[in-house]
Amino acid sequence: MDVEVRQETRLQQHLRAPWRGAKLGLLGIPAMLVGLWFITVISMITSLVGILLFPSAVTLLRRQTDLYRDLIRRWTGHRIERPYLPEHEYEAGAYGVLKRFVDRFTDPATWRDYLWTVADPVVVMFTAALPALFIVYGLWGFVLVAFGGALIVEHGVIEWYGFIPVDGGWEGDAVLKTSTLVLATAFTAGGFAMAPKMMDVYGRWGRLLLGPTKKSELALRVRHLTETRSEAVDASAAELRRIERDLHDGAQARLVAMGMTLGAIEHLLDKDPEKARLLLAETRQTSAQALQELRDLVRGIHPPVLADRGLGDAVKALALDHPLRPEVTVDLPGRADPPVESAAYFAVSEILTNAAKHSGASRVWIDLRYEDGTLRISVTDDGRGGARMEDGTGLRGIERRIGTFDGVLALSSPPGGPTIVTLELPCALSSPKTSPS
Known part of the structure; x- marks a missing residue:
């Protein structure tokens, strides 16, 4: 389920879902117009005009369905991946136009999008928008009891509220009014009560039709693996360059200096033992600094506490050294694979660094x-x-890092705060492993 939906309380979901469903119902109007334009272009497909207009009509159709995917993700918690097959680079000229036309025409997702614009205006009325209709009908019942029933009787209009007749005997019949109130309350309460469930049903419907087919899912998976492999290779190369630079500028330089100092000591042992003793003390200090830099470098590659105690204890240790002293809650019944733990650890480290530098926060x-x-x-x-x-x-870098493991990053940071960064990494846990005492 999407992070934004999970953060809502049950009461907020029941109160917001009917109006979200109503908005989705109203969105069916522009969707039908887009569908009509698409089918109009299809009718001209045998002519050059239809071939030229088809790619732009598909683009308009995809923008409309992308809007649905975004709203479904935010309002129902069902994340729907874009299902479109990867497109090629198109050269200029007639051949490029024809190639683009063929690619979009043969993409199954194009026709599933069109089917959505045709079917959804009906489906939404029986799913997401149905609670709002119940609530409106319930409010109409209250209006009838308050003054609407009297106006109907006065004008001699034949009206029914559910199974209750609103006729000439309305004004003097308290039973009819009481029954109407009970029925109106039932419709209103039922609309609010069923709204989250109907939104969930609508989200499943959207995932069924707007999600990837098997063919496009495989193509998207291949593209994702290609991108993440490239990013992983780039990240590894950058990490190797950083290690090389740190060794060259830090420990290596100190070791070279130590070698030169030891050479000078050899010449001073007989001539000036006192100065040789001072140089030895300086060399000892330099060796200690080089050793500390090597330890820091190893800790930056893979912290020992992470290898020995796992992600939870490693993050707690990270929090102890952080100026904001974050409060850490851990509920991990086991250990993830080392690469996953490493990616998660350095992602948390980067997020904490951002919080200290940019957020102005006092607590984390x-x-x-x-x-x-x-x-x-x-x-x-x-x-x-x-x-x-x-x-x-650095959030994009974190997203790319965890993307190698099919992880996702969600950011919620309204002006005035709070800022919430959520990471989700699919993985399996093994039994906890700790270092021997």
Whole structure:
């Protein structure tokens, strides 16, 4: 389920779901117009005009269904991947136009999108929008009891509310009014009560038709693996360059200096023992600094506490050294694979660094837990908020790092805070492993 939906209370879901369903019902109007334009272009497909217009009609159709996918993700919690087959690079000219036309025409997702625009305006009325209709009908019952029934009787209109007749005997019949109130209350309460479930049904319907087919799912998977492999190779190369640079500028330089100093000591042992003794003390200090830099470098590659004690204890140790002293909650019944633990650890480290540098926060909370085959990590701070993925805060790099393991990153950072960064990495846990005492 999507992070935004999970953060809502049950009461908020019941109150918001009917109006979200109503909006989805109203969205069917522009969807039908887009569908009509698409089928109009299809009718011209035997002419050059239809071939030229078809790619733009498909683009418009995809924008409409992308809007549905986004709303379904945010309002129902069902994440729907874009199902479209990867497109090629198209050269200019007639051949490129024809190639684009063929690719989009033969993509099964194009026709599933069109089927959505045809079927959804009907389906939505019996799923997501149905609770709103119940609530409106319930409110109409209250209006009838308050003054609407009297107006209907006065004008001699034949009207029924459910199974209750609103006729000439309405004004003097308290039983009819009481029955109407009870029925109106039932419709209104039922609309709010059933709304989250109907939204969930609608989300499943959307995932069924707007999600990838087997063919496109395989193609998307291949593309995703290609991208993440490339990113993993780039990240590994960058890490190797960083290690090489740190060794060259740090420990290696100190070891070279130690070698030169030891050479000078050899010449001074007989001539000036006192100065040789001073140089030996300096060499000892340099060797200690080189050793500390090597330890820091190893800790940056893979912290010993992470290897020995696991992700939970490693994050707790990280929190102890952080200036904001985050509160850490861990509920992990076992250990993930070392590469997953390493990616999660360095992602949390980067997020904490961002919080210290940019958020202006005074408190940070870290929650690690394992649910439904997924390692979930949330980092929350009480800072100023307003963070965005595009602000260059390293979140894109974290997203690419965990993307290698099919992980996802979600950011919630309204102006004024709080900022919540949530990581989800699918994985399996083994039994806890600790180092021997």
